[in-house]
Amino acid sequence: VEDSTTNGRRTCIVQKYIHNPLLVHRRKFDIRTYVLCTTVNGNLKTYIYDEGYLRTSSKEYVLGSFNNKLIHLTNDAVQKRSEDYGKFEPGNKLSYNEFQMYLDKTYPDLNICFERDLKPQMNKLTTDVFRACYNKLDPKRRLNCMEVFGLDFMFDDEFRPYMIEVNTNPCLELVSPLLARL
Numbered sequence: 001v002e003d004s005t006t007n008g009r010r011t012c013i014v015q016k017y018i019h020n021p022l023l024v025h026r027r028k029f030d031i032r033t034y035v036l037c038t039t040v041n042g043n044l045k046t047y048i049y050d051e052g053y054l055r056t057s058s059k060e061y062v063l064g065s066f067n068n069k070l071i072h073l074t075n076d077a078v079q080k081r082s083e084d085y086g087k088f089e090p091g092n093k094l095s096y097n098e099f100q101m102y103l104d105k106t107y108p109d110l111n112i113c114f115e116r117d118l119k120p121q122m123n124k125l126t127t128d129v130f131r132a133c134y135n136k137l138d139p140k141r142r143l144n145c146m147e148v149f150g151l152d153f154m155f156d157d158e159f160r161p162y163m164i165e166v167n168t169n170p171c172l173e174l175v176s177p178l179l180a181r182l
Contacts, residue, residue, distance in 0.1 A: 018162055019063055022155040024102055025088065026060045030074045030164060035126060035149045042141040046130045048123055051182055054094040055152075058082035076175060091176025112159065121161040122153050129166060148172075 021028050033052035038045050055074040059082070065071050070082045079085050079092050086092060094102075100114045112118070129151070130137070138145060150170025154162045174180045 018154055018156055018164075020157045021061065022157050022159065023061050024054065024056060024094065024099065027057045027088070028061050028072060028074055029054045029056045029094070029154075031055075031122065031153045031155075032170070033122060033126065033151045033153070034170065035130070035151060036146060037130070037137055037149060038146045039138045039142055040144055042143065044134065044138060044141065048126055049182075051096060053096070053178055053182065054099055055079075056089055056092045056094060058084035058087065058092060076171065076173065080175075086176075089176075091179065093176045093178045095178050118155065118159065118161070122151075122163075125153070125161060125163045126151055129163065 023029070031052055031054050034049040036047045036049070038047070055076070056079075057071055057074050058079055059068065059070045061071060062068075069078045070084075073079070074092070076092070089098075096114055096119075103110075103112045103114060137147075147168065148170060150167040151163060152165040152167070154164055156162070172179075
């Protein structure tokens with residue numbers, strides 16, 4: 001994008017809003033996963049941590065109420081300001097197992113298994129992202145180094161995955177027993 005006020009160049013982010021998100025208890029959520037990227041003896045490798053968690057919103061989802069961040073943004077920096085923070089789940093967090101129980105109860109006829117049906121889709125997107133930026137990660141291939149990334153995913157109401165964000169230095173606060181265990 002060109003702009004005369006910044007010497008003809010500027011950076012912008014283009015993003016599509018997922019208007020039909022999969023909901024849990026009528027609230028938006030995203031799924032946080034972790035990836036460890038290491039360079040050992042100049043060899044870059046990535047490892048996807050087996051467990052992650054769902055980050056839930058404090059308010060029921062309503063399309064169009066974009067001024068209410070508590071409906072649309074699930075991260076702790078926003079949700080911890082809600083009077084309902086932790087009301088439905090400790091620290092607004094659900095484990096994969098708790099999510100599976102929700103899927104079994106809410107969609108019994110679909111026979112959706114998080115580990116079999118949803119997690120592999122997230123792992124594929126994760127692999128694609130790290131392959132796409134492989135040469136930008138530790139380009140000098142230092143002898144030994146590591147970095148943890150937090151990847152955030154959403155699913156729409158047809159169970160299609162979306163990677164919504166990759167975070168360097170992700171928050172590792174212990175705001176719930178689930179996060180303390182992870």
